[in-house]
Amino acid sequence: MRLGQRARNVFWWREGSHRARVALPTEVRTTGNGRVYGPELPDDATVHLVLDLALRIGEVQMSSGAGAADVTATMLAVTNAYGLPRCEVDVIFTSITVCCHRGTDAAPVATLRVVRFRNHDYTRLAAVEDLVRRITNGDISASDAYAELDSITTAPHPYPRWVSTAALAGMAAAVSLLLGGGLVLSLLAAGVTALIDRVNRVLHRRALPLFFQYAVGGALGTGVMSALYATGLLPTGIRPSLAIAASIVVVLAGLSLVSVVQDAITGFNVTAAGRATELAMMSVGLVTGVALALRTAVWLGVPISANSASDPLPPMPSDLPLMAAAGATTSACFALASYATLRALLIAAAAGATGLTSHVVLTLFGFETLVASAAAAILIGFVGGVISRRLRVPPLVVAVSGITPLLPGLPTYRGLFQLTVQNDIGVGLSTLVLAAGVAMALAAGVVLGEYLAQPVRTGLGRLERRLAGPRMAGPLRPADRRLE
Structure with missing residues (x-):
């Protein structure tokens, strides 16, 4: 067995009032018959929950006027924070698609969301960015983040x-x-x-x-x-x-x-x-x-x-x-x-x-x-x-x-x-x-x-440089510190 690059991802969940942190092995192995084993991922329900959470966050950013690079980086940071190590995001103005690759033994999971409205609500955008910051810092579980995002998007405007x-x-x-x-x-x-x-x-x-x-x-x-x-x-x-x-x-x-x-x-x-x-x-x-x-x-x-x-x-x-x-x-x-x-x-x-x-x-x-x-x-x-x-x-x-x-x-x-x-x-x-x-x-x-x-601001990570452009919304660095 030949060992490839080793890495570790983090997955959070809440059990009662206790928040636990689990290290998910992402070791890529190649056996003698050429079969490749990918990273160990959460269950299907968690994968669908995290992907839908990332899509809804991207929709709020897109409808508020954020750039496609900001939406892409934010969604990748969210999926990476909850233990989905390899995801692809495609933004084409009116729709957002995200796909999670789960190795050669499991089919990829892809989902899409259409951006139908353009609504400049900067309070909602700031609240979503604060939620993303807590997600990437590991301070909130996926289910709690989904519930909080729902309350943010359904809340009325702060002013009449x-x-x-x-x-x-x-x-x-x-x-x-x-x-x-x-x-x-x-x-x-x-x-x-x-x-x-x-x-x-x-x-x-x-x-x-x-x-x-x-x-x-x-x-x-x-x-x-x-x-x-x-x-x-x-x-x-x-x-x-x-x-x-x-x-x-x-x-x-x-x-x-x-x-x-x-x-x-x-x-x-x-x-x-x-x-x-x-x-x-x-x-x-x-x-x-x-x-x-x-x-x-x-x-x-x-x-x-x-x-x-x-x-x-x-x-x-x-x-x-x-x-x-x-x-x-x-x-x-x-x-x-x-x-x-x-x-x-x-x-x-x-x-x-x-x-x-x-x-x-x-x-x-x-x-x-x-x-x-x-x-x-x-x-x-x-x-x-x-x-x-x-x-x-x-x-x-x-x-x-x-x-x-x-x-x-x-x-x-x-x-x-x-x-x-x-x-x-x-x-x-x-x-x-x-x-x-x-x-x-x-x-x-x-x-x-x-x-x-960018050179003046602190906290500039490899993610921002990889996207080859300025960032006006979303986190500056992903949850996975290996990208820094």
């Missing part, structure tokens, strides 16, 4: 739905201040955004596809402000384009820009393509709604002036405190609208203030918008990657919330205005391409910042 609507309205008001609007314009942007959210809530209950929900949101925000402008109800000097741009930023904030770039960088091309297609469809829906409302306003004879889509005045050094406060409010409001915990709200606010301040400083020094946006996003990803793990907050929450104040709402509106009102196709397309470039620079920058934080 109207709190989310109020947070989105506050976010629009803060963005209006960033764009140079006053108090009246901020209140108008908040009211329009709250109306969009409530209308889309009704449409969501009626199962209207997201493409049409985004189209309705874009058309509603543009149409309401155009109607107020046409009827003369807006005070003199108020630019409706700023309120429209603020509502566009609110809509853009819900798109999974960071996840698309992360999946593409980490080699999950199928998942990245699926996310990119969804992102493109939602963006086209938003653009369609705004363009339709603008064309309707022109057809009705609304006197929309050309300066309504012009750039605001460049910021001055004296504006930095106000802009930092507005950036912090924007990020915190988005995190609140996504049901983040209080600790995550504070970190998101700090990330928003830091990112926006660095962007404004770089702009004052003469850097272009694209370069300033990328540099600010790198800083957000780096700081979030170093600090958020220590405070037990998923870096994904910090990354997505931190770049929200920098999203190109006004360039998007300006490009659509040039296309639909001024009929300048060349300039309009150029402006829209610039807006798309800024959005991708923000997403790629925050992913790069998280990657640069």
